[in-house]
Structure formats: structure tokens, C-alpha cells
Amino acid sequence: xxxxxxxxxxxxxxxxxxxxxxxxxxxxxxxxxxxxxxxxxxxxxxxxxxxxxxxxxxxxxxxxxxxxxxxxxxxxxxxxxxxxxxxxxxxxxxxxxxxxxxxxxxxxxxxxxxxxxxxxxxxxxxxxxxxxxxxxxxxxxxxxxxxxxxxxxxxxxxxxxxxxxxxxxxxxxxxxxxxxxxxxxxxxxxxxxxxxxxxxxxxxxxxxxxxxxxxxxxxxxxxxxxxxxxxxxxxxxxxxxxxxxxxxxxxxxxxxxxxxxxxxxxxxxxxxxxxxxxxxxxxxxxxxxxxxxxxxxxxxxxxxxxxxxxxxxxxxxxxxxxxxxxxxxxxxxxxxxxxxxxxxxxxxxxxxxxxxxxxxxxxxxxxxxxxxxxxxxxxxxxxxxxxxxxxxxxxxxxxxxxxxxxxxxxxxxxxxxxxxxxxxxxxxxxxxxxxxxxxxxxxxxxxxxxxxxxxxxxxxxxxxxxxxxxxxxxxxxxxxxxxxxxxxxxxxxxxxxxxxxxxxxxxxxxxxxxxxxxxxxxxxxxxxxxxxxxxxxxxxxxxxxxxxxxxxxxxxxxxxxxxxxxxxxxxxxxxxxxxxxxxxxxxxxxxxxxxxxxxxxxxxxxxxxxxxxxxxxxxxxxxxxxxxxxxxxxxxxxxxxxxxxxxxxxxxxxxxxxxxxxxxxxxxxxxxxxxxxxxxxxxxxxxxxxxxxxxxxxxxxxxxxxxxxxxxxxxx
Numbered sequence: 001x002x003x004x005x006x007x008x009x010x011x012x013x014x015x016x017x018x019x020x021x022x023x024x025x026x027x028x029x030x031x032x033x034x035x036x037x038x039x040x041x042x043x044x045x046x047x048x049x050x051x052x053x054x055x056x057x058x059x060x061x062x063x064x065x066x067x068x069x070x071x072x073x074x075x076x077x078x079x080x081x082x083x084x085x086x087x088x089x090x091x092x093x094x095x096x097x098x099x100x101x102x103x104x105x106x107x108x109x110x111x112x113x114x115x116x117x118x119x120x121x122x123x124x125x126x127x128x129x130x131x132x133x134x135x136x137x138x139x140x141x142x143x144x145x146x147x148x149x150x151x152x153x154x155x156x157x158x159x160x161x162x163x164x165x166x167x168x169x170x171x172x173x174x175x176x177x178x179x180x181x182x183x184x185x186x187x188x189x190x191x192x193x194x195x196x197x198x199x200x201x202x203x204x205x206x207x208x209x210x211x212x213x214x215x216x217x218x219x220x221x222x223x224x225x226x227x228x229x230x231x232x233x234x235x236x237x238x239x240x241x242x243x244x245x246x247x248x249x250x251x252x253x254x255x256x257x258x259x260x261x262x263x264x265x266x267x268x269x270x271x272x273x274x275x276x277x278x279x280x281x282x283x284x285x286x287x288x289x290x291x292x293x294x295x296x297x298x299x300x301x302x303x304x305x306x307x308x309x310x311x312x313x314x315x316x317x318x319x320x321x322x323x324x325x326x327x328x329x330x331x332x333x334x335x336x337x338x339x340x341x342x343x344x345x346x347x348x349x350x351x352x353x354x355x356x357x358x359x360x361x362x363x364x365x366x367x368x369x370x371x372x373x374x375x376x377x378x379x380x381x382x383x384x385x386x387x388x389x390x391x392x393x394x395x396x397x398x399x400x401x402x403x404x405x406x407x408x409x410x411x412x413x414x415x416x417x418x419x420x421x422x423x424x425x426x427x428x429x430x431x432x433x434x435x436x437x438x439x440x441x442x443x444x445x446x447x448x449x450x451x452x453x454x455x456x457x458x459x460x461x462x463x464x465x466x467x468x469x470x471x472x473x474x475x476x477x478x479x480x481x482x483x484x485x486x487x488x489x490x491x492x493x494x495x496x497x498x499x500x501x502x503x504x505x506x507x508x509x510x511x512x513x514x515x516x517x518x519x520x521x522x523x524x525x526x527x528x529x530x531x532x533x534x535x536x537x538x539x540x541x542x543x544x545x546x547x548x549x550x551x552x553x554x555x556x557x558x559x560x561x562x563x564x565x566x567x568x569x570x571x572x573x574x575x576x577x578x579x580x581x582x583x584x585x586x587x588x589x590x591x592x593x594x595x596x597x598x599x600x601x602x603x604x605x606x607x608x609x610x611x612x613x614x615x616x617x618x619x620x621x622x623x624x625x626x627x628x629x630x631x632x633x634x635x636x637x638x639x640x641x642x643x644x645x646x647x648x649x650x651x652x653x654x655x656x657x658x659x660x661x662x663x664x665x666x667x668x669x670x671x672x673x674x675x676x677x678x679x680x681x682x683x684x685x686x687x688x689x690x691x692x693x694x695x696x697x698x699x700x701x702x703x704x705x706x707x708x709x710x711x712x713x714x715x716x
Contacts, residue, residue, distance in 0.1 A: 037076075037372065038069040046071065049100055052151075057124035059096060060089075062381045067093050070285065071100035073373040079284045079306040081260075081370070083291040084377035086576055087583050090287040091121045093377075094256040095155075097285055099126060103153040103254040105143075107244075109277060110258035112159035113525035114553040118258070122155055131155045135162060137243050144248055153254070159526065160262075163241040163277070164269035171211040172229040173201060178454050191454065196225035200452065206430035213497050217268060241273035245280050253282045259552055260286035264302050266316060275305045289552075290572045291374075295358050296327025296366065303369055310369065323358050326366040331356050379584075388590040389582050393607065394478075395599040396470040402443050405460050406601065409439060409447065412458040416449065427452040436602040438499050441566060443469060445499075468508065471596050475505070475565065476512045478594065479542050482561050483514065487589070488540065490559035492547040492577060494566045496521065502544050505565070509542055519545035529554055547577035556580040560589045565596055567606045571614045 046068040053059060059067060066082070070093065073080040084090050091114075098106040108118050119131045129152040132143045143156050173192035180187055191200050191208055199222040201209040209218070218227050244251065255277050257263065263274040278284050284306055292298045300322045304310045314322060323329060379386075398406055413432045420428035428451045439447050439460070446462035468476075479489045493502050502518050509516040517535045519528065528549060535543065536558050543559060550556060551573050559581050568574055582591045597603040 038065075038072055042072045043068050046100055050096075052127075053096070053099075054124050054127045057092065057121060059092060059125075060382050060384070062377075062383060063089055063093060063096070066375050066377050067096035067100060070097045070375055073375075074101060074283050077373045078282065078308075079278075079286070079373065081286045081288070081291065081302075081306075081374040082377065083288055083374060085379045086289045086579055088289075088377050088379055088382060089584075090258065090289070091118055092125055094258070094285060094287055095122045095125045098153045098155070098254055098256065101254060101283070103283075104148050105252050106153045106155050106254040106256060107252040107277065107281060108155060108157045108256045108258065109160055109163060109274065110157065110256075111262070111525060111552060112161045113528050114258060115157050115159050115526055116529070117553060118155075118157050126152045128152065129155060131157065134158045134240060137238065137240065137247075140240065140243060140248065144251055156252070158240060160270045160273065161525070164239055164273040169228040169230060171214050172227055173209070173211055173214065174198075180454060180456060189454070194220040194223060194225060194227065195229075196220065197223040199223070201227060202427060206427035206452075207434070239273065241276050245276050249280050252277075252280065255281035255284045257284065257286045259288060260302060261288045261290050261292075261298070264298060264300075266301050266319075271301065278305050289576070296323055296363070297358060299366070299370075307369060326363045327358055329356055329358060382584060384584050386582070386584060387587050389579075389593075390590065391578065391593040391595070393595045393597060394474060395597060395604070396474055397599050398440060398601065399470065401463060402440065402469065405443065405447075405463075406440060409435060409458070409460065412449070416457055420451070423451075425452050428457065433602070434499075437567060437606060438495060440469070440598045440601060440603065441471060442495075442499060442501050442504075444504070465504075471565070471598065472505070472508055474596060475563065476509065476514070478561075478563060479509060479514050480512070483541050487561050488536070488559045489542045489561045489563055490556060490580070491542055491544045492562065492564045492566070492568075493544060494546060494568045496546045501565075505544055514541045515539055516542045516544060519543060519549055521546065521549060523549075532556065547573055550580055551576040554580060555583050555586055557583055557586045560587065560591050562591070562593045563596060564594070567597070567603055567610065569606075569610065571610055574610055575614060 043065065046064075050059065050064055050068075066084075070080050070082055082090060082093055084093065094108070110118055115133050119133060122129055122131050130146065130149060132139060132146075132155070134140055134143065134156050140156075143154070146154055148154065171192075172195045174195055175190050176193055177188055177190050180189070192210060193199060194201055197220060199220065201214075201220060203209055203213075204221075214227060216228070219225060220227060257274060257277075260274070263271045265271040286302065286306065297319050300314075300319055301316070304314060304316060413436060416432055417429055420426070420432070428449070431449050435447050435449055443460075443463045444465040444467070447458070447460040448456055449458040450456050475491070482489050491505065493500075493505070496502055506516050506518050515538075517540055519532065523531050532543065532550075532554075547564075547568060562578060562581065564574075564578075568577075578593045579591075581587055595607055597607055
């Protein structure tokens with residue numbers, strides 16, 4: 001006799017297993033319920049224009065389908081989004097969409113270092129097209145006077161830096177001189193205060209800020225006041241976005257916003273310039289490789305500015321309500337007197353602090369705002385044979401005085417971190433974590449940890465600067481081997497200001513007979529690619545740079561070996577910067593990415609957390625593994641886990657090597673065989689558009705309960 005319904009025992013099935021077992025039926029059900037907006041007739045109607053594109057920069061079949069679908073999206077909406085992975089050809093897609101729409105005048109808003117790239121690729125894609133780079137009001141007037149073209153749109157390229165420029169500014173920091181006594185000697189040093197609240201100004205990592213290190217647009221972390229002011233003696237530069245809005249409000253009928261995720265800020269100057277230009281152009285296409293950071297608010301202001309329906313439902317300041325509907329919250333409870341109860345053995349009046357903040361997670365209810373006019377495009381969709389791509393961890397070991405000093409630093413951290421927590425001194429806690437991460441790479445500078453009042457809590461004497469550290473020796477050995485194999489090396493260093501190590505690396509590499517150079521941040525963004533090409537032509541062996549200077553848009557195919565000398569918390573930055581030389585058509589050699597770290601240190605644990613974050617990010621894009629979406633980590637969560645790792649004396653250090661091996665397995669599943677030296681075959685457009693792709697997103701958990709993380713499937 002079969003069991004009754006009440007007798008059936010529920011079973012827990014891993015999410016990846018469930019999707020693997022029922023993927024066919026889920027996809028069939030979804031396809032039956034949703035009607036595609038992009039059909040064969042739409043693709044056929046686009047063929048006459050697609051066949052006029054240039055031969056040197058024609059579209060691949062998958063790109064042609066995406067361009068036709070994006071152009072069709074404008075028949076029922078005034079805005080669209082193209083979320084395409086790095087190297088999928090967003091520039092070509094944007095130009096193709098403008099041509100398919102028969103736009104009269106198209107404005108391209110892009111990062112400053114990509115203006116020339118946009119110009120070259122548009123001219124290669126659309127033979128005889130006119131492209132202007134707008135650098136001044138005179139350029140805008142000249143472009144407005146041009147007669148319309150009969151074949152292609154007129155393109156104007158505007159860097160977002162010039163779009164937002166206004167009057168010259170200077171730091172508004174107030175200097176203050178302090179004195180401290182160390183080893184019987186009185187020394188003086190200077191800190192800088194906020195002009196409004198008088199608190200010391202720090203970075204997000206609680207490192208003291210100077211006028212030289214103050215970032216554009218940076219605000220006080222205490223009172224959120226502006227830290228920049230009008231410079232009476234500086235030049236007055238008019239924001240070109242304002243000039244277009246006031247003098248030529250109907251000039252452009254299409255706006256192509258490249259790297260639009262960098263313009264998502266509510267009150268940032270580039271975000272406001274983006275919002276102004278959206279209102280002055282009939283149609284808007286946003287291009288990005290990282291549409292979301294995993295949090296619902298990362299989409300709020302982009303969608304709010306591009307979707308008029310959202311502006312009637314939400315106000316620009318209603319981020320909390322947006323999270324209530326489409327995101328997830330996390331509640332944290334802190335017992336401020338717990339230390340006294342547990343350590344000192346006495347009772348006290350306990351004070352409890354409760355904080356609520358946003359967690360990664362996006363509800364399926366957000367999908368209707370995206371699915372009708374958003375194309376999701378990945379590199380593997382191109383159907384290309386890409387060169388091998390390999391990531392691996394190179395473990396170094398501390399030794400001698402360096403190992404002894406690091407143990408002293410860890411012992412001090414176990415004392416100072418609880419002190420910083422009790423006194424709510426975030427600067428002290430952050431300084432310790434940064435020291436644990438950075439000291440092994442800069443032991444020749446020594447180490448000094450201070451609290452938020454400037455009092456020195458711990459010091460380490462510098463090592464002999466002529467002694468090579470283990471990781472430095474490994475870097476020299478790596479570059480030497482790659483040079484013998486005819487391969488150049490790109491070295492990433494994240495600390496290039498107060499903890500700068502790039503100059504030392506340059507010196508020790510040159511002493512080893514290697515030709516090296518440092519890409520400085522002072523090189524204008526639009527000149528960086530030319531600067532790199534010039535140094536490479538002179539016979540460079542290794543290029544040292546901050547990954548943020550080259551993470552978007554640059555094709556560094558001359559450097560097939562990339563080495564991360566220091567850790568960076570941003571999983572998106574690591575993914576983008578690691579693929580700077582893995583480019584379709586351009587790269588013919590295998591790409592090797594190495595992560596140098598010290599074994600059994602915070603560096604290994606930090607890289608393991610970054611690898612776990614990348615793995616979770618791949619899962620949100622459809623590459624599901626058994627770990628589940630709930631493991632997704634943000635930079636602030638990484639910092640929390642690093643603190644926990646320090647305080648737990650018996651904690652086992654996560655294996656970064658094993659984590660990156662798992663990542664390599666994911667990449668290997670998506671990689672096609674290596675390309676041959678034969679010329680690429682002639683592009684033949686397919687008779688039918690591709691099947692709808694499947695977008696996998698987590699549902700919104702309860703505002704106070706995050707134990708459940710379900711999935712829904714939608715046709716994209």
C-alpha cells in the first residue's frame with residue numbers, strides 16, 4: 001500500500017543538484033510561459049544594414065543577434081541595457097545599435113582612456129563614418145553645425161571627466177600639528193581635519209588622508225561634508241554636459257553610456273552628468289560588464305534614471321524602500337559590555353547596539369524592470385576558440401627575522417583588536433588588518449600602528465633594505481623565466497600611496513638586469529595606452545601598475561603573464577584586471593595569471609576569500625556549483641572575516657590554492673580549444689536567432705531572516 005501524503009518525509013536537495021536534475025523541464029516551462037520579443041523577422045529586417053558593416057571589424061553572429069535585439073528593444077522603450085562580459089565587444093555593439101536605429105546624432109559617454117578606442121572601432125565598423133571627440137564648447141558647436149549623414153549616424157565622443165568638469169577645486173582640509181613621544185624622543189607630525197566637524201579625515205581603510213592623497217569627490221566619513229572647495233586662483237572649466245543640456249538640448253537622439261556601472265552614484269558628479277544627458281537624449285543604451293555588485297541598490301539609481309515608470313513610483317532617496325521590495329537586509333547586534341563580563345569577570349549594565357545594513361541578494365520581483373530591455377551576453381556566447389587561460393597561486397614562506405616580526409605583529413593584533421572594538425576605534429582595527437596584509441611586502445619600511453588619537457600602539461623596526469624578501473626573489477625568478485620564453489610580465493600592486501612598494505620593485509628588478517617601468521597615476525587616462533605602447537616598443541620586460549589604472553578597456557596583449565603582488569578586495573576588479581591580455585582575435589599566446597602570497601599569513605586567507613567571492617559571482621551569472629549563492633562575499637564582509645581570522649588562534653588558514661583550482665575548473669568548463677594560426681573564417685549570419693538564455697537570480701529573503709535563498713528562472 002503506498003504511503004499517505006502525511007507519511008512522506010521531506011528531503012533536502014542541494015540547489016545545484018535540483019537544477020541539474022530538473023533543468024530541462026524548468027527551461028521548457030519557462031519558454032512556454034514567456035513569449036520572446038526578438039524573433040526571426042526582426043533579425044531579417046536588420047540584414048540590409050548589417051551587410052554594410054566594414055570587413056576589418058565586422059560583427060560575429062552572436063554579436064549581430066544581440067545588436068538587432070537591442071535595437072528592437074527601442075521600439076517599445078526609450079532605454080535599454082547591454083550587460084556584456086569583458087572582451088565581448090561592447091563598443092562594436094553600441095555602434096551597431098546606433099546604425100540599426102538610423103540615429104542622426106549619437107553621443108558616446110565613456111571613461112577618458114577609452115575615447116580613442118571608441119573612435120577607432122567606430123571607424124573600422126562603419127566605413128566613412130564621422131566621429132568627433134568633444135573636448136570643449138567649441139567642439140560641441142562645430143559638431144552641431146555638421147549636416148546629417150545619409151548613411152551612418154554622426155558620432156560625438158565625450159569623456160565623463162569633461163562632461164562633469166566645472167570650476168577648479170582645492171582640498172578644504174584643515175592641518176593640525178601633533179606631538180608624540182617614542183623611545184624618549186619627541187616627534188611632531190601633521191594630521192588633517194574636516195572643516196565642518198573637526199574630525200580627522202581617513203580613507204575607507206581608516207588611513208589618514210593628506211591633501212595629496214585626497215580623492216576627487218571624497219567626503220568626510222563622520223559628517224559626510226564635502227572636503228573640496230572652490231579654488232579662486234584656478235581656471236574655470238565649464239561642465240560640457242551642462243553646456244549640452246542648456247545650449248543643445250535636442251542635438252542628440254541616442255546616448256551610448258559605456259561602463260555605466262561607474263555612474264550609479266546618487267550624488268556623484270559623473271552620476272549627475274549621466275542623469276542630465278539621459279533627459280536630453282531621446283534614447284539611452286547603457287553598456288556595462290558588471291551590471292550589479294550583487295546588492296539591489298547597485299541597480300537602483302541606474303534604473304531610476306533610465307526608467308520613467310520607476311521615477312513615478314520611487315523618489316531618488318528611497319533606497320531603503322527599494323531594498324525592502326527587491327533586496328535583503330542584515331541585522332547585527334553588538335554587546336558593548338561583553339568584554340567586561342567575559343574577561344574581567346564582573347557584571348555591568350550591558351548596552352546593546354543594533355545595526356541594519358544591506359546584504360547581497362536581488363529579488364526576482366526586480367526582473368520585470370530588466371528582462372524586457374536588457375541583454376545578458378558572455379564571452380563564451382561568441383563561439384570563439386580562445387587561448388588557454390590559467391590562474392594559479394604561488395606560495396612563498398616567511399623566514400628568519402621576517403617570520404619572527406610577523407609573529408610579534410600577530411600577537412599584538414590579538415591584543416589591540418579587542419581594544420579597538422571596545423573603544424569603537426575603527427582606525428585601530430583597520431590599521432592592524434592592513435599591517436598584517438602589507439607588512440611582509442614592506443618589511444624594509446618597518447611598521448607603526450596608531451589609534452584614532454595618534455598614539456602609537458605598536459612598532460616594528462625596519463629590516464635591511466638591501467635584503468631581498470622571499471616574494472621579491474620569486475618575482476625576479478618569474479620575470480627572468482618569462483623573459484627567456486619571450487613573454488612580458490604585468491605586475492599589479494594595490495598600494496601605491498602611503499604603503500607604496502612599486503619603486504622598490506622597480507629597483508630590484510633593474511638590479512637583476514631586467515627592464516622595468518612603473519605606470520604612474522599621473523599619466524592622463526586617455527594617454528595610458530599610448531604610454532604603455534611606447535615603453536613596450538623600447539624593449540620592456542615587466543610593467544608595474546595599480547590594477548585600477550588598467551582594469552577597463554585596455555588591451556594589454558603584449559603582457560601574457562600577469563602577476564598579483566598584492567591582494568585587492570574587489571572581486572570585480574580582480575576579474576577585470578586579470579583578463580586584460582585575454583582578448584579575442586588579439587591574443588595568440590596562453591595567458592598565465594599568478595597570485596603571489598605568503599603561506600600561513602593573512603595574505604593567503606584574504607586571497608582565499610576573494611576567490612570564494614569570484615566563485616559566488618560566477619554562480620550568479622549562471623555557473624552554479626555546490627556552494628550555493630549564499631556564499632557571495634562583499635569587501636566589507638571580507639574585512640569582517642579577516643578580523644575573525646586574527647582573533648581565532650586555532651583557525652585554519654583557508655587554502656587560496658585550492659580555491660583558485662576550483663575557479664580554474666569553472667573556467668575550463670567554459671573554454672573552447674585553443675585557436676590555430678589559420679585565418680578566421682568568413683562570418684555567415686545564422687538563419688535563426690539564438691534561443692532565449694536563462695537568467696538565474698536569488699529571491700528576496702525576509703528583512704530579518706536570511707536562512708532561505710530560493711531561485712527563480714526567467715527568460716532573458
